[in-house]
Amino acid sequence: xxxxxxxxxxxxxxxxxxxxxxxxxxxxxxxxxxxxxxxxxxxxxxxxxxxxxxxxxxxxxxxxxxxxxxxxxxxxxxxxxxxxxxxxxxxxxxxxxxxxxxxxxxxxxxxxxxxxxxxxxxxxxxxxxxxxxxxxxxxxxxxxxxxxxxxxxxxxxxxxxxxxxxxxxxxxxxxxxxxxxxxxxxxxxxxxxxxxxxxxxxxxxxxxxxxxxxxxxxxxxxxxxxxxxxxxxxxxxxxxxxxxxxxxxxxxxxxxxxxxxxxxxxxxxxxxxxxxxxxxxxxxxxxxxxxxxxxxxxxxxxxxxxxxxxxxxxxx
Ligand code: ADP
Ligand code: MG
Numbered sequence: 001x002x003x004x005x006x007x008x009x010x011x012x013x014x015x016x017x018x019x020x021x022x023x024x025x026x027x028x029x030x031x032x033x034x035x036x037x038x039x040x041x042x043x044x045x046x047x048x049x050x051x052x053x054x055x056x057x058x059x060x061x062x063x064x065x066x067x068x069x070x071x072x073x074x075x076x077x078x079x080x081x082x083x084x085x086x087x088x089x090x091x092x093x094x095x096x097x098x099x100x101x102x103x104x105x106x107x108x109x110x111x112x113x114x115x116x117x118x119x120x121x122x123x124x125x126x127x128x129x130x131x132x133x134x135x136x137x138x139x140x141x142x143x144x145x146x147x148x149x150x151x152x153x154x155x156x157x158x159x160x161x162x163x164x165x166x167x168x169x170x171x172x173x174x175x176x177x178x179x180x181x182x183x184x185x186x187x188x189x190x191x192x193x194x195x196x197x198x199x200x201x202x203x204x205x206x207x208x209x210x211x212x213x214x215x216x217x218x219x220x221x222x223x224x225x226x227x228x229x230x231x232x233x234x235x236x237x238x239x240x241x242x243x244x245x246x247x248x249x250x251x252x253x254x255x256x257x258x259x260x261x262x263x264x265x266x267x268x269x270x271x272x273x274x275x276x277x278x279x280x281x282x283x284x285x286x287x288x289x290x291x292x293x294x295x296x297x298x299x300x301x302x303x304x305x306x307x308x309x310x311x312x313x314x315x316x
Pocket of ligand 2: 121122123
């Protein structure tokens with residue numbers, strides 16, 4: 001705590017939280033103390049958002065509060081973990097009560113939705129930067145990783161791609177409107193927590209798409225020591241993304257844009273996911289198969305194959 005006003009923590013961060021798992025020792029001591037339930041393991045992840053690097057200067061603080069949590073929840077989703085606890089390190093240029101009220105509104109709205117309990121943090125003065133350390137629970141020795149994809153597995157994705165990339169372009173315009181689906185995808189991503197939990201007993205590998213479908217699917221291929229072929233025509237793109245692709249004349253643009261926070265996962269061949277049915281929330285789409293080798297190939301309608309491993313940066 002670098003501010004003289006300790007009251008900021010009491011006023012904005014120390015809620016009488018009626019939700020989530022109560023820590024043994026809560027905010028206010030030197031450490032929080034947590035009880036991991038018997039038969040579970042902790043999944044832990046950290047992400048930072050820096051003003052001017054990860055978000056535009058003077059961004060809406062309520063959306064920032066949502067997004068810092070959403071990007072961290074997305075990492076839990078990718079492992080199939082259930083949200084439990086979170087700590088928050090925030091560096092603020094000044095004490096702006098309206099800003100803090102809006103930020104914590106966005107933060108706690110999403111946290112309470114997933115019974116995620118804020119158990120500590122740090123508050124310092126400096127250029128605006130927000131770091132979240134998130135903890136989730138996994139049944140002992142069960143987890144989704146990047147390393148389990150097998151030759152013959154089907155490759156699926158949730159949602160659609162390129163919307164957040166397009167949203168970033170739109171967010172820079174003066175008429176940017178969060179009611180636009182692309183702007184919303186960029187400013188207020190929704191983590192796929194329920195999907196990750198449903199996939200835990202099913203998927204052979206999983207990753208969340210933060211750096212783009214090409215980059216992140218390549219992480220699965222590298223970790224699993226396999227290759228893949230994607231059918232371009234099956235990859236889910238909204239009309240707005242298709243229009244943008246046509247405008248810039250680069251069909252592979254949505255493969256290289258990030259921030260969508262959808263899941264990409266593999267399942268054993270011909271597994272009937274519709275039979276598992278109700279357990280799989282949201283839209284999922286089969287986009288390809290895992291094969292031998294190490295390349296990520298995209299098969300176009302005319303049968304041409306485009307390799308998207310090294311050199312995909314070319315498209316960004
Ligand atoms: P210390 O100096 O011992 O690290 P601090 O004065 O930084 O303690 O913090 C006091 C208490 O408030 C600690 O329990 C800490 O976890 C908590 N805390 C500080 N900042 C935040 C924050 N932004 N959100 C939640 N808890 C916080
Ligand atoms: Mg401290």
